[in-house]
Amino acid sequence: MNIEQGSLINSNSITFECETGNYHTFCPISCVAWLYQKIEDSFFLVIGTKTCGYFLQNALGVMIFAEPRYAMAELEEADISAHLNDYMELKRLCTLIKKDRNPSVIFWIGTCTTEIIKMDLEGIAPKLENELGVPIIVARANGLDYAFTQGEDTVLAALAQTFGKKSTTSDNGTKSENTPNLVIFGSVPNSVVYELGNELKTYGIEIKGWLPAKRYTEFPILNEKDFVCGVNPYLSRTATTLMRRRKCQLIGSPFPIGPDGTKAWIEKICSVFNKPTPGLNDREEKAWKNLESYLKLLRGKSVFFMGDNLLEISLARFFIKCGMSVYEIGIPYLDKRYQGGELALLEKTCKEMGTFLPVIVEKPDNYNQLNRIKDLHPDLVITGMAHANPLEARGINTKWSVEFTFSQIHGFTNAKNILELISKPLQRQTTFKELGWKNYHTLV
Known part of the structure; x- marks a missing residue:
């Protein structure tokens, strides 16, 4: 695929492309980092090999002093050869977890290795759950996914199947009519839960x-x-x-980002x-006024998404509304139905801002x-x-996409x-240029 800047400007509808590149993204077991908190x-x-353990140790090791509620069940060579009893070993570990931590629920995160050696985690869990008296939920958040954020998707999908159901029959045996409730899905900090809940409560809606x-x-x-509604695109x-x-009813909408x-x-x-x-219009206008100091810096700037965490379309739409140009939205995987509301808002935003529609490359x-970056x-x-430092070495400003995953980005x-x-790398560029350092990228 060959994209030229001139062709982007003349686009009047979203162009979807699909390449066959490798996925350069974290392993989805990294979702443990925010879900356990x-x-x-x-x-x-997490049930996997030493490689998985090294990844968790490096990615989440900074949290070790907080006594995190996660652990690694390492599969040795004997396990992979099926010489050990999976059930007995998992029972030993979970018994120890129950004694030391007494959790209300234990999640088993199956990795690529459990897929390869065909460990029957789903078969073992119910029996062990009955023995221990602790719910055990199995989620296979492994490298077969497209992006690391899909680890959360796997865990929440497993949770969605375990929820209890309220009886639709009243105490006297007659069937009652239930008013549909609203349930929001997506892991966000408690402060965001509070803010979004208050926003909806203003209009008489209770989550x-x-x-x-x-x-x-x-x-x-x-x-x-x-009714169910998501807050994250992945x-x-x-x-x-x-x-x-x-049998819930999904509210398809853009996501509360920006x-x-x-x-x-x-x-x-x-x-x-x-x-x-x-x-509500006044509420949005007030939020934009509070961002004006950033907008002055960002207007007229251009951005390119290589694709990493599935937040790309929502962020691109917001940046275009800020007055930026988005040349390309790379994304590891795109569910057009689930992100339908976001795609529609992207088209509407580009039309309102009088700018071209970016190409979406899956x-x-x-x-x-x-x-394409070199040309644009x-x-x-x-x-x-993985790509940030090599790009910086070539004089290209970058921002790690993972930072958006771990930051509070929802709500007004x-x-x-x-x-x-995104302002920090652009301000750094401006500062170095003001100092007259033309080759400032060799200094960072």
Whole structure:
């Protein structure tokens, strides 16, 4: 695929391309980093080889002093040859976990190795669960996924199948009519839960529960016909499970990232519940005014997404609304149905801003992307950690995409955090140029 800047400007509809590049992304077992902190009464047991253990040690080792509620069950050579009893070893480990930590739920995270040697985690879990008296949930968050954020998707999809169901029959034996509730899915910090809940409460809508909740014992009960809505673009598997297995109704909307996305998210939910949204436009306008100091720096700048965490389309839409140009949106995987609301808002935003629609490239080939970056000369490239330093060495400003995953980016107030992340490399460039250092990239 060959993309020239001139052809982008003349585009009047979103162009979807698909390449066959390798996936340069973290392993999905990294989802343990934020899920074990979110579900405070849980314990995560990752079952894999020493390679998986080294990854967790390096990626999550900074949290070791906080006594994290996760551990690694390493499979030795004997395990891979099927010489050991999987059930007895997992029973020993889980008995120890129950004694030391007494969690309300234990998650087994199966890795690539458990797939290869065909460990029957789903078969072992129910029997061991009955013996220990602790719920055990199996999620295979392995390298077969497209992006590391899909690890959360796998875990939440497994959770969605385990929720209890409230009986639709009253105490006197008659069938009762239940009013559909609203359940939000996606792991976000408690402060974001509070903010988004208050935004909806302003218009008379109460969130009945979050998936996941702060504690496993507080997870919401799901009924058929309940409404569910996601806050993250990478949760398509969870959305499918909630619709097909639990018969819930999915509210398809843009995601609450940036003032424009947050407004659209609230509007869509309110429209489903037939609630008017007076003052919502003013709420969005106020949020944009608070960002003006960043917008002055970003207007007219260009950005290129190499693709890493599946947040690319939402971020690109927000950046275009900020006055930036987006040359290309690389994305490891795209579910057009789940991200349908986001894609529609992207088209609308480009039309309102009078700018071209960026090309969306699924499974991008990084070698081809580097050639396009060389031709387009973007002011900023958002990429995975593996490519950041090589790009910087070639005089290209970068920002790690993983930083958006671990930052608070949802809601009106947190839009500031997003712009802070991308402003820093652009401000660094300006500062060095003001000093007259033409080869400043050799100094960073």
